[in-house]
Amino acid sequence: MNAAFRISGAGRLSQARTASFSFDDKSYTGIEGDTLASALLANGVHLVGRSFKYHRPRGFLSAGAEEPNALVQIVRDDARKTPNVRATVQELYEGLTANSQNRWPSLAFDVGAVNDIASPLFSAGFYYKTFMWPKSAWKNLYEPKIRAAAGLGVSPDKPDPDHYAARYAHCEVLVLGGGAAGIAAALAAAETGVRVILCDEQAEFGGSLRFESGARIDGETGYAWAQSAIAKLKAMDNVRVLSRATAFGYYAQNFVALVERVSDHLKSPGRELARERLWQVRAKRVVIATGAIERHMVFANNDRPGVMLASAARTYLNHYGVAVGRNVGVYTANDSAYAAAIDLKKAGVNIAAIVDLRDNPSGPVIDEARTLGIEINFGRAVVSAGGKLRVSSMTVQPKNGGGERTIPVDAILMSAGWTPSVHLFSQSRGKVAFNDETKRFVPGTYAQDCVSVGACNGTDGLAASVDEAYAAGAKAAKDAVGKDSSGKTGKGAKPKVDASESWSRGMLGAAPGAGPGTTIKAFVDFQNDVTAKDIRQAVHEGMHSIEHVKRFTTNGMATDQGKTSNMHGLAIAAETLGKPIPQVGLTTFRAPYTPVTFGSIVGHARGALFDPTRRTAIHPWAARQGAVFEDVGQWKRAWYFPKAGEDMHAAVDRECVTVRKVGGLFDASTLGKIEVVGPDAAKFMELLYTNPWEKLETGRCRYGIMLREDGFIYDDGVVGRLAPDRFHVTTTTGGAPRVMNHMEDYLQTEFPHLNVWLTSITEQWAVVAVQGPKSREIIAPLVEGIDMSDEAMPHMSVREGKICGVPTRLFRMSFTGERGFEVNVPADYGEAVWEALWAEGQKHGATAYGTEAMHVLRAEKGYIIVGQDTDGTVTPNDAGLDWAVGKKKTDFVGIRGLTRPDLVAKGRKQLVGLKTKDPKVVLEEGAQIVEDPKQPVPMKMIGHVTSSYWSENCGRSIALGLVAGGRDRMRQTLYVPMPNGMIEVEVTGMVFVDEKGERLNG
Amino acid sequence: MLLIRCPYCEEERPELEFRNAGEAHIARSANIDAESDDDFEKFFFIRANPKGVIYERWRHIHGCARFFNAVRDTVTDKFVMTYKAGEPKPAKLPGASK
Known part of the structure; x- marks a missing residue:
């Protein structure tokens, strides 16, 4: 039963519990508790991969997270094919299927290995030199070929079926690393009663005690002591012990991200288990006990x-x-x-x-x-x-x-010696210091409330590490609680190290066999195939900073982030430069410490849970009618209402014509709504909008323009005055939150003397726009207490009363150019009131219309949409809206910006109408406009099309555009160059239907 | 993720609840219409970009919704202190070494 290289009596796994697995379609037997690496080695398999650049055969360098070579693809099913898994950390389970990567046709015979023979072509910086000529070949030949050859594993081509959990946690002391030092620190901190979290990336705690046979602590072997200590910690209520949990990111103010691998080691994880869990831990104090990583010889x-x-x-x-x-x-x-x-x-x-x-x-x-x-x-x-x-x-x-x-x-x-793992310390923005005597970088200046202990701190020897860690754990707990602590002190005893092993120093850089000038391959960075020669070459070619050497050679830039290679690369560069190591510099370590799945970072925020979906009160009715919806920000809006056999074009044409002939109902609930209330409400409105408001009578409305301080249009909307101290302000659908923020900003910080309250009421009111010649007849039967005659309720007025027995704010206003009303009712009644209005509308042959028809109808009248016909560089004058700027006002936001030299200069782009010479041609929105169609390319562009539609009411296409000096170009012919030729357009006014505006009362 | 103390809520809350609102202590002139082009340029366009202590505005948008001022070190990202809108620029910073 035993695999050939399994030694009976050695190791800690129970040999009876076997697990079969396959690698490259060959079956093997391992033991539960194995990693894929140990199970393959037990079967005498060393060759597991091909290297990235030269396709050299590769085996296992390490037994842990630092592994650069043994990257394999783990396949559970079609959707679960994880590439680049380190075989040294993948735990074995019954039926595990793994494949080697980056080889064809087989691992032992790989065609790509020709790169190894041709390696002089692929030395450091070859990308930057080789693929420069001819220029056109980059796009057509080099890039596609390189992309096809690059990359190691194969990504799954189906959506990830697993789910990923997330937790936030708070603690007084977070201990990163569960080796002897980490455990000692956790024990000391836990004994004081504070909340402690201890995490380790391995399945079992112990760190180097897993291999150090000579260690003895508290009368046990080192590994046995670690297990007893962990059992003791797990039994404490104030301690959370996380195995298989890698601390991969250390962020501001002791915010540390851990990823816990919950089920990747299980044979068939049920759906109730997450694959991974992201822990976001905020700790008062952090103890870093991340150990050291052994270096190879070069x-x-x-x-x-x-x-x-x-x-x-x-x-x-x-x-x-x-x-x-x-x-x-x-x-x-x-x-x-x-x-x-x-x-x-x-x-x-x-x-x-x-x-x-x-x-x-x-x-x-x-x-x-x-x-x-x-x-x-x-x-x-x-x-x-x-x-x-x-x-x-x-x-x-x-x-x-x-x-x-x-x-x-x-x-x-x-x-070659041991490199302290200063990755997380460095991520915490701590500065490392080079110890010239021991030739290693160790934690120097701390930037956060953390402390490094043990091997990662450059502390040699088990006893010294445990002593240091135990003291640091106790101090961290004390400091975290501060002076107000109940004064609880630890009652446990410091672990006593009875026997330990000692390490002396080692060497950095290339060994003699890889001496200067040789052409041999002595690898520094295995994963990126960087040799000692490459580093020297980079220096000879002028890279004198380690940051440049790193990028030129890609040393340390693979997914292992140079855990084994950085120090060697640095030492070789320093030697070649003839400079001491600290002068060449160490590159900065960044998160993540080891690769992290997108799944664990995204968590549940995907698919329907990626972003909230907002639906109006009337949405269910529109859905029942078969409306097609479009996304407008987070909102779902009814786009058009196709009848049987209608395409979008036919539906929109019918909706547009019916609104002007009879009437139409439109769900305008998504419009932003803000109530501005208070004794100084009018004063506030005067300051935030260009228009005058003090004299606006109660019950009347006004179209308002809001500018930024620079004079450009920020938002617009109709505002109704409900009372001397109460305004009902509407904003664009997408602009509501930023308008609210803009208003709050000025109210709180620039005009705090004004007595005003702002309330977002967007979701309190459902809004049914009823537009068209029959609009009054449709609404009137349902309304109580409001005289809707033209005399009592002229265009641009607002009344409060009841509709269908529920309160309404009834606006007479129009975004179609027809007689129109907007019926605001409490959102809970939105659907019922819509249904009642719809029943009335049907008596007259009215239609429901969607956002597309709304856009066409407003464009027929030259009404702008902020953000479509304006782009943040358009002034009221540019948009033909000078009439809305109060000429006698001495202050409003944007008043000074409007008089800037460039904003009053001649030749600014102005909004105009555009009619194609061929009425059937509909321009493309965003298309550029030129004056002279015969000029050579690149042509001088004088403007662009902002809105363009087929108008069934006009029997032709219509468009709006921003054109330099546009209002002085009336009836001029301009050109819109398109891929299949020039389109001739005539500059016109912006109103295409009912220029005199008579239909507002029609 | 930073922890920010809201001077109105008198609590440290995670950065997610806040939104940065640009440099602080740039007052809008009460007579802005009469400002020269140069003065308007300074007011609207010119911002400090120091290496070190910066005075900036934040809004506790997912909390009390108040705007307030903060002193932060742009090198370490650390907040030195926060204070309410309208309060003067602190003359002395707590624990300031520079």
């Missing part, structure tokens, strides 16, 4: 499958019970690889040799390795790895040159 062919980090091999052995080879070589500049060699040797794996770049290191692990009979070579380098689909040998040479010796191996473990 030497020729260091990317061959089987060459991996020493700590990874140790994790596979000590946690998963898997040997990564049978005859293993070790290449190191650091003690920690010795521990890996010792563990493997004790488990029965042959250690071919340890090659140590250092001259005369000493210490207990070196002594122990020697005692075990392992061959140790000091002052030597591995200058090359042999083999292709799997490493087969390592070539060793004295580091200053000399005779080579090739040693057969089936795996190479390497360690």
Whole structure:
């Protein structure tokens, strides 16, 4: 049953609980608790992918989140094909199906690997050089080919069927990382009684205790202690423990985003489980305990499958019970690889040799390795790895040159030292400091209320890390509560480290085998295929800042964000430049720490829940009538009401004609409505609108224009005065919120002396526009207490009374040029009143009409729509609305802007009517207008079409446009150049129907 | 996400509830119509863009809906203090080091 490389007695998994899975259509057996990586390694599979650029065969570098090579596609079904999953973090489940990526036709024989042979063409910056000529080839040849060749996995082509949860959480102390330091900090904080959240990206807590066989805490092995401590923390009411939860973003004021993988490790997650859960945590104090990441050695062919980090091999052995080879070589500049060699040797794996770049290191692990009979070579380098689909040998040479010796191996473990994980600290805007002695960047200046502990803080040794973390956890809890705390102090005991392992320093940059001038491939960044030579080349080509080197070579720019490569790249650049490392600079770490799915960020806000949908009270009636709706902002508005057999064109023509002949009903409820109330309401209106309001009589209406301070039209609408101190203001449908904000801004900050209240009443009132010659006859039978005669209620007046027994604000106003009314009723009665009006309307043959007919009817009268016929650079004068600007007024918003030199200059674009010479041709809105059709391209554009429709009432097309000096061009012929030729247009006035306005009373 | 203290609600609330409303302490002239082109340009178009302390307006739009003033450091994004609209520019900033 046992897979070939599973070592009985090693690891922590229960060998009885097997799980079968497939990789590239071949079946294997693993054990529950395995990652895909450990399960494949147990079966002797190292080759799992092809690299991005050169298509080189790749295996596993690591056993964790930093993995740059082992990216696979996990397939659950057609819609669940997740690309670029790190096999080192994907937990195994029964039936897991994984495929390799970036290879064709197969992983072992990949045509794209020709790139490796042709690699001189693809050196650093090749994109910028190679694809420059000829220019036209970029669009037609290079870009399509590159796009086809680029990318690793395949995206699913169906919508994501999973759902994603989201939670907000608050706590006094958030601990990021559940290794020895994180657990110690959480224990100390939790014992004071404050709310603590502890998270870790792994399925099990323990961090490096998963592989450190030499650690003992409180009388237990390190890993066992971690599990007991976690059990203790989980049992506390004030502690939340999150596993499989990666802290990926550290934002302002201790706002930290975590993504918890809820069900990606399960065989068949039910629909009741979210796939992932986004935690947005606000913490008073944050303890960062993110550990350190081991670096690889930079030497020729260091990317061959089987060459991996020493700590990874140790994790596979000590946690998963898997040997990564049978005859293993070790290449190191650091003690920690010795521990890996010792563990493997004790488990029965042959250690071919340890090659140590250092001259005369000493210490207990070196002594122990020697005692075990392992061959140790000091002052030597591995200058090359042999083999292709799997490493087969390592070539060793004295580091200053000399005779080579090739040693057969089936795996190479390497360690160049450990890089503190300062990613989250850096994201918190903290500044790292370079420790010249230990050659590493560690947290320097803090920007937020957080503290780094343990390996990520550059603290060496388990005992020192635990001590530091425990103290920091207790202090964080105390500081979070402040002086007012109940004074509760921890009653637990500090964990006692009985035994630990020690690491000495390592090296940065290229090892001797990848020395200057060589053409060999010694990889710095595995995921982006960046070699030591590429970094040197970038420097030679003039990139002197690490930010430039990074972009030119793409070092550290893959999805692993250079977790293993950044420090090596920096060191090689610094060496080539002859500058100290801090002067070359470290690039800034940004969120996310590891890739995050869009799903977890979007959460439930997709589909119908992406944005609220607003429907009017009359919407159900329109839907029953078969109206076609259009989206206007968040509103659904009835666009037109087709009868059987009618297309949009026919329906709109019929609606337009019927309104002018008889009458029509239109749902105008979406219009923004604001009530302006108070003793100073009129004064306020005077300041916010261009028109005069003080003298407007109660019961009368006025068309108002609102400007911005710069003099341009911001909004418009009809305003009715209900009482000396009460105005019913209407705004455009889309403009309502910004008009309200604009009014509030002036009222609160510029005119706070005015005694006025503003209330948004858009949703309180449903509005039925009844327009057309029969409009009064349609409404009158239903109205009580309002005299609707022309004498008592002329055009532009407003009355309050009752309709169908419910209160109404009845406006006589028109957006069609016909006699018209707008019936405002409380929204709850909107549909009933509409139905009553509709019944009356039918007696006369009236129609319901939608927004399209509304647009045509208003354009026939030259009534503008703000935002369509204006664009934020149009003044009242430009729009032909000078009459609406109070000439005697000394102040209103925009009064000064209107007199700016450019706004009163000649030749401004003015709104005019446009008639095509061929009445059947309907212009395209947005089309440009030119004066001389014979001028060479690019032509001088003098304006554009803003509104254009077929007008059945006019029997021809009509249009409005903004044209330079337009009002001085009446009856001039201008041209609209279109792809299939010039369209001749004549400049006209803006009114196409009833120029004298007689029908308003008709 | 920033936490912002609304001086009217007297509570720290998440940034989502607020909307920035541009630079503070730019008063509209009571006699704006008589302003010179230069003065109007300064009032309407010219804004400070400091590296460091900035005085700006915010609105607690999804809360009490009030406009108020804030002092913020553009380098760290940290709010130094907030105060009610109409109150003068603070002469001394709490904990100011520069």
